[in-house]
Amino acid sequence: MSHTTTDYAERIRAQGYRLTPQRQMILDAICELGGHVTPEVIYERVRGRAPAVNRATVYRNLDFLCEVRLVVAAHIGRHTVYEIAGAQPHHHLICRQCGAVIQLGHEAVQGFFAQIAQQQAFQVDMDHLTLFGLCPGCRPAPSRSRAR
Amino acid sequence: MSHTTTDYAERIRAQGYRLTPQRQMILDAICELGGHVTPEVIYERVRGRAPAVNRATVYRNLDFLCEVRLVVAAHIGRHTVYEIAGAQPHHHLICRQCGAVIQLGHEAVQGFFAQIAQQQAFQVDMDHLTLFGLCPGCRPAPSRSRAR
DNA sequence: AATACTCATGCAACTCTTTGCAAGAGCAAA
């Protein structure tokens, strides 16, 4: 929506870095593949178009893009996945049982962060929280007595 | 405190598994090394005593010990770290700037989890949350106007 | 005590990820 290629370039260059063709392709790949992509999937995609691009370049640039906040990383289980940083930070609820991924708006966590800021004087600054648990479908019925 | 070797053994065997010497040594290593240890550090420690123990065994058992909830894993940055699961789940605030690690009791997050349960019907079930941000020392003074 | 069964381990090969280094490319100043 609000981000164009020029935006990216400017945002990167403003910090003294460059938007190289490789970085462009990596960003494109993440965009096209949608959320939650692993480095390897991104690498395959990029390599499909430019076979010369090195694996190390992909890894290095994913780090880089996170640093300049164009991309956010999330740790889901043992894998690291990436996605384009939206205008609004958002979060995920992931069901341990069925694997469902539920989006969660930033409003839902802001209160919590504010509370920590107040109680601990610690300013939480996360644009991508991943919470595990049981989704409505997999959750045991709450009314009955709980078996162990 | 409340956990003895026998406790471990029983808890493992109750589920049909075994407390092998390797598992014992891995648990010991995590205990002695304190919180937030990487697999590699654990491996080195274990290997110092029993050189025959294989790296794969360490990784497999860390997974296993998490599964039986004797150990909890946390993802800090790009690394996975492990620690003994205390009687009470607890969480961490980690400063992006200075790397300080601040413990956070479970009470501090319970309200948040309850809120999500209510709003999303999603039952969050995490015994080890890791939140990044700025610690009191590194946090910019809040009274001044904020530079961009 | 012998047998059958399942859990665990070590080994080896493989994949994923990181790092050091030399070469390449863009920008800025002269």
Add this chain to the structure above:
DNA sequence: TTTGCTCTTGCAAAGAGTTGCATGAGTATT
């Protein structure tokens, strides 16, 4: 345009983490 500087990349090697398979070890049953 030439020079110098820093950012980037590819390459190669090393390190970290995973997986399949055959062997070894513990438990329970007969």
